[in-house]
Amino acid sequence: MVSTPRTLTLATAGTVLLAVTACTPQAEPAPMPTVSAACAKESLPTQTPGKLTIATDEPAYQPWFVDDKPDSGEGFESAVAYAVAEKLGYARDDVTWTRVRFDAAIAPGPKNFDFDINQFSITEERKQAVDFSAPYYLVRQSVIALKSSKIAGRTSLADLRDAKLGAQVGTTSYQAITALVQPTAEPQVYNSNDDAKKALQNGQIDGLVVDLPTAFYITGAEIDDAVIVGQLPQVGTPEAFGLLLDKDSPLTGCVSTAVGQLATDGVLKQLEQQWLAQVAGAPELT
Structure with a gap:
């Protein structure tokens, strides 16, 4: 899935979301972000x-989506x-889902969706072609292997170089393979996580390198004899997932504000605890 794949200590997305600052004549604390009139449903193009x-990919994997049913x-x-x-003011019946492959969504060009949610890590390179909302989740990359694999039980990046x-x-x-592990053998690339799992x-x-929640799902529910070798280390700016929008989309600011409100209200943390609570405790690769 898509993995799209992801590096850092798991935390709630609210810790890195945009802060809103303001000054008042009475020097009161800055107000929390709110959806303005410009972001009202009837105003959104x-x-x-x-x-x-x-939009999201097809298939859509757990724990991100259940039974490949985004709706x-x-x-x-x-x-x-x-x-x-x-x-943003949209009732459930006002939402339409469409399927777009991961690599097609991040490519330059017009989009047939308002935003795409598909474990898209926010990177400067991708920002040249698309917009991202404020982050809704912080993530780490991890390595999984069969229990019979020669790398099962290894504890360091150096142990994975061969x-x-x-x-x-x-x-x-x-990118985590090439930047962090730097194996001597050329990494293999697959069109989907299904192909990679096979x-x-x-x-x-x-x-196989995937984000940590996906690793827990694969090893816990899909491949009985697979284990998590460990989490890859955090390097530089924490990796975060954002909603993907068309480049210079007029919706980007409003969508980011909505994500920021969900973080401030504690909703993102609640959803993370509900659906991703199992991802704590994977061993660290040093």
Whole structure:
């Protein structure tokens, strides 16, 4: 999934969301962000007037979505998407879902959605082609392997240098391999996490790099004999997921404000605890 893939100590997205500052004649504390009149539903230039079109990949994986049904409201990203829609004034019936492949969504060019939620890590390179909202989740990358793999039980990046690793194309999972692990063998690239998981099961790669929540789901529910080798270290700016929008979208500011409100209100933390509570405690690769 898409992994898109992701590095840092897990924390709530609210810790890095935009702060709003202001001054008043009485020097009162700055007010929390609110949706302005310009961000009211009737003022938003969405793909379809009065409707909000949200995209994600196909298939959409757990724990981000449940049973590949984005419109169910179940799974962390489905729940976040509906929470953002509600902040913008859209009822559940006003939301339309569409499917867009991960690599197509991050590519330059017009979009057929208002925003896409699909574990998109916010990077400066991607900002050249698309817009991002304020972050809604902080994430770490991790390595999974079969229990029989030669890298199962290894504890350091140096221990992984001789491994054949793989990741989904266009993801920060792949970037984490090349930047952090720096294996001697060229990393393998796959069109989807489904393809990558098959390669792992077939012994074509020693390990697969995915974001940590996805790693817990794969090892806990999809591949019985797979284990999490460990989390990759945080380097530089914490990696965060953001909602993806068209470059210079008139919706970006309003969507970011909605995400910021959800962080301030504690909604993002509640959703994280509900859907991603299992991701604590994975070993660290040093």
